[in-house]
Amino acid sequence: xxxxxxxxxxxxxxxxxxxxxxxxxxxxxxxxxxxxxxxxxxxxxxxxxxxxxxxxxxxxxxxxxxxxxxxxxxxxxxxxxxxxxxxxxxxxxxxxxxxxxxxxxxxxxxxxxxxxxxxxxxxxxxxxxxxxxxxxxxxxxxxxxxxxxxxxxxxxxxxxxxxxxxxxxxxxxxxxxxxxxxxxxxxxxxxxxxxxxxxxxxxxxxxxxxxxxxxxxxxxxxxxxxxxxxxxxxxxxxxxxxxxxxxxxxxxxxxxxxxxxxxxxxxxxxxxxxxxxxxxxxxxxxxxxxxxxxxxxxxxxxxxxxxxxxxxxxxxxxxxxxxxxxxxxxxxxxxxxxxxxxxxxxxxxxxxxxxxxxxxxxxx
Numbered sequence: 108x109x110x111x112x113x114x115x116x117x118x119x120x121x122x123x124x125x126x127x128x129x130x131x132x133x134x135x136x137x138x139x140x141x142x143x144x145x146x147x148x149x150x151x152x153x154x155x156x157x158x159x160x161x162x163x164x165x166x167x168x169x170x171x172x173x174x175x176x177x178x179x180x181x182x183x184x185x186x187x188x189x190x191x192x193x194x195x196x197x198x199x200x201x202x203x204x205x206x207x208x209x210x211x212x213x214x215x216x217x218x219x220x221x222x223x224x225x226x227x228x229x230x231x232x233x234x235x236x237x238x239x240x241x242x243x244x245x246x247x248x249x250x251x252x253x254x255x256x257x258x259x260x261x262x263x264x265x266x267x268x269x270x271x272x273x274x275x276x277x278x279x280x281x282x283x284x285x286x287x288x289x290x291x292x293x294x295x296x297x298x299x300x301x302x303x304x305x306x307x308x309x310x311x312x313x314x315x316x317x318x319x320x321x322x323x324x325x326x327x328x329x330x331x332x333x334x335x336x337x338x339x340x341x342x343x344x345x346x347x348x349x350x351x352x353x354x355x356x357x358x359x360x361x362x363x364x365x366x367x368x369x370x371x372x373x374x375x376x377x378x379x380x381x382x383x384x385x386x387x388x389x390x391x392x393x394x395x396x397x398x399x400x401x402x403x404x405x406x407x408x409x410x411x412x413x414x415x416x417x418x419x420x421x422x423x424x425x426x427x428x429x430x431x432x433x434x435x436x437x438x439x440x441x442x443x444x445x446x447x448x449x450x451x452x453x454x455x456x457x458x459x460x461x462x463x464x465x466x467x468x469x470x471x
Contacts, residue, residue: 111197115210122184123218127176131165138164142245149244156240163237170230173222174394175425177215181402182421194407204469208403215399222392227360234356264343266372267291272304275345280306285315287339297322299339306345312338343369355384379439379446386450387436397458398428404464408471428453 139146139153139161146156169176188194197207260272260282273284285304289297301315318334346354347369355363363385370378401424406417431453439449 111202111207112210112213116214118184118188119180119211119214123177123180123214126180126183127169130176131169134168135161135165146244151240151244156244160237160240160245163233166225166230166233167237170222170225171391173218174391174398175429177218177395178398178402178425178428179418179421181211181399182406182417185403185406186417189407189409204407208400208465211399211403212396215396219392219395222395223389226388226392231357231359231362234353238353238357258349260345260349262343262348263372264341264348268342270341270343270348275349277346277349280308280345282306282345285313287341295323299337301337307338310338311344312340314338355381360385360388379442382446383436383439383449386446390450390454394428394454394457397454397461400465401457401461404461404468407468428457431456 135157139156142156143153146153185194194207198204258275258277260270260275262271263269267290269288269290271284271286271288272282275282281303282305283303285299285301287297287299288295298321299315300319300321302317304313304315307314315337316335318337320332320334320337322330324330347366355366358366363381367378367381367385370381402421405420405424410416435444435449435452438444439446444452
């Protein structure tokens, strides 16, 4: 590794760490100031929030906006090298622009791999802790009503099993008017009706009360019995049948893949939302490499306005990228495009733009 490689890598990583620390600190201060009233009203304190919520929230926000942070980092420190004519000196010394790009690429790949590991393994754990505090102390009144209200369930839990519940309280883990049906093709084989139930976390069963169980034999005869109490195992938990909005972000990739398969089997309408989360865990880190090369292409040549102009262009493009990603994600949730295409279209578009600008810069 040449001295110039070490110099660029040191500048890249040093500026990136500084940028992340500054931006995440500002983000925490701004977010805390906006939520402080709600935190105090809920019985918590700013200190508790800073120790039990914001460390995990910071992991989430840094990983989510890592490509943008890298983009602005490269724009800033490369523009500084450009204004000090260091890049001109390097290229004049016989080093090609392609060779000059290598240390940028090495750091970008390292950050992308790190982000992929964090996003697939560490971040789901952080989200569990973040959401635990958020659901208790930070939900608005409207969100609390929506989250805590008793909700109706009607769901396919396996290819031939269905569950219907008149209302279920996810906090008390209690439900009323439970009905289970099992079919063989189109023929009903078993039906269980209960007046109420509670979900038992210890043995993962539905504890049914006042139960009528009906079984239909092959000869069409029926068996009907009454049970005061009955514990029943099903292929899905109540939370899987009635998942919370952000359930996907609390699962690691292996768990999320299994969860998506279950949701597909029961015909869930939210499958695209979960697949968006899954695809974003791969596409977002990959965009770190694309945006690094785009930032290098934009800021490695002197222009009128200097660093300020480069930063303005960079921030504008960052907002375009975020808006583009959010738009394609929304289209996917509505069913207009597949989650895979929605996750990768921004990378493809910005990848082609990067390729054009990079080749043009390398030839000048």
